[in-house]
Amino acid sequence: xxxxxxxxxxxxxxxxxxxxxxxxxxxxxxxxxxxxxxxxxxxxxxxxxxxxxxxxxxxxxxxxxxxxxxxxxxxxxxxxxxxxxxxxxxxxxxxxxxxxxxxxxxxxxxxxxxxxxxxxxxxxxxxxxxxxxxxxxxxxxxxxxxxxxxxxxxxxxxxxxxxxxxxxxxxxxxxxxxxxxxxxxxxxxxxxxxxxxxxxxxxxxxxxxxxxxxxxxxxxxxxxxxxxxxxxxxxxxxxxxxxxxxxxxxxxxxxxxxxxxxxxxxxxxxxxxxxxxxxxxxxxxxxxxxxxxxxxxxxxxxxxxxxxxxxxxxxxxxxxxxxxxxxxxxx
DNA sequence: ATGGTTTTTACTGCGTC
DNA sequence: GACGCGGTAAAAACCAT
Numbered sequence: 001x002x003x004x005x006x007x008x009x010x011x012x013x014x015x016x017x018x019x020x021x022x023x024x025x026x027x028x029x030x031x032x033x034x035x036x037x038x039x040x041x042x043x044x045x046x047x048x049x050x051x052x053x054x055x056x057x058x059x060x061x062x063x064x065x066x067x068x069x070x071x072x073x074x075x076x077x078x079x080x081x082x083x084x085x086x087x088x089x090x091x092x093x094x095x096x097x098x099x100x101x102x103x104x105x106x107x108x109x110x111x112x113x114x115x116x117x118x119x120x121x122x123x124x125x126x127x128x129x130x131x132x133x134x135x136x137x138x139x140x141x142x143x144x145x146x147x148x149x150x151x152x153x154x155x156x157x158x159x160x161x162x163x164x165x166x167x168x169x170x171x172x173x174x175x176x177x178x179x180x181x182x183x184x185x186x187x188x189x190x191x192x193x194x195x196x197x198x199x200x201x202x203x204x205x206x207x208x209x210x211x212x213x214x215x216x217x218x219x220x221x222x223x224x225x226x227x228x229x230x231x232x233x234x235x236x237x238x239x240x241x242x243x244x245x246x247x248x249x250x251x252x253x254x255x256x257x258x259x260x261x262x263x264x265x266x267x268x269x270x271x272x273x274x275x276x277x278x279x280x281x282x283x284x285x286x287x288x289x290x291x292x293x294x295x296x297x298x299x300x301x302x303x304x305x306x307x308x309x310x311x312x313x314x315x316x317x318x319x320x321x322x323x324x325x326x327x328x329x330x331x
Numbered sequence: 332a333t334g335g336t337t338t339t340t341a342c343t344g345c346g347t348c
Numbered sequence: 349g350a351c352g353c354g355g356t357a358a359a360a361a362c363c364a365t
Contacts, residue, residue, distance in 0.1 A: 276336075276337075277337075278338075281337090281338080309338085309339095310339050310340075312338075312340085313337085313338060313339075316337095
């Protein structure tokens with residue numbers, strides 16, 4: 001991980017629809033406009049989410065200002081007024097932030113008198129229904145937010161529609177099985193994306209996932225393990241070959257080299273050289289080795305860059321890959 | 332918590348353009 | 349002399365126990 005300083009972290013720009021909404025929600029008085037150190041573009045102090053962010057490259061200059069914007073987002077003026085922050089202070093301790101109706105369990109009226117049996121039965125029914133609606137509402141809102149997040153991350157990672165759908169399904173299942181309490185919506189939706197991408201055979205490394213998520217790597221990993229276990233998802237370790245096309249095209253190497261890379265990986269697999277090693281490292285090394293074999297110019301540094309893996313690892317892996325290749329020819 | 336394995340970081344030496 | 353590459357040692361991260 002390169003970004004040790006949390007204040008200068010780049011982030012993918014929000015989807016167009018979101019940005020439009022933010023700018024029209026915001027009153028346009030006294031904004032600070034400065035030049036971005038990163039790309040020279042304009043930085044507008046606001047964004048409505050307590051962040052000061054460059055509109056061109058997404059560089060986050062300052063975070064943790066007070067967010068005065070409305071809750072979530074609004075699509076028309078009716079929703080906007082409904083969701084604006086007016087009303088009782090909310091608490092995060094309750095799943096519905098303490099805004100819902102509560103019916104006392106005591107069978108007394110407002111003056112403390114006991115209720116008749118008819119009234120008691122009525123109250124009993126009301127309690128039951130109130131409870132039902134309340135939990136359903138909260139799950140709805142929860143799901144809405146999570147699906148938005150899943151969409152945002154998936155598109156930032158360039159994942160196809162199908163992956164988003166599986167991610168949503170995974171999230172829904174997690175919600176239905178009550179896996180959420182004690183875990184953040186963010187964390188679980190990130191895990192869902194990670195799992196879905198792997199299941200679909202278009203894996204993204206944990207680091208790549210972490211870059212687009214709002215939670216830390218360790219939490220994602222923890223939540224991911226938990227979700228996979230509880231849901232009984234069957235996910236094989238990522239196949240190194242599935243990283244090859246992405247690296248190959250990022251490095252502009254020929255199809256021939258790409259084929260060689262796959263071949264190298266298959267050989268390695270048969271000889272069991274690959275177990276225990278990171279699939280990303282293997283894939284990166286294979287691409288590098290293949291480029292070498294086909295006389296194309298690539299540097300370890302370049303491969304290391306696109307694969308986000310150290311050069312040392314590439315060196316070690318690609319020696320092993322070439323050895324495996326030789327052993328195979330001798331046998 | 333611990334120990335074993337893998338990956339990363341940092342540094343050095345070698346050959347080439 | 350800068351660059352690409354190789355190797356090494358030590359630190360850090362990761363994993364299973």
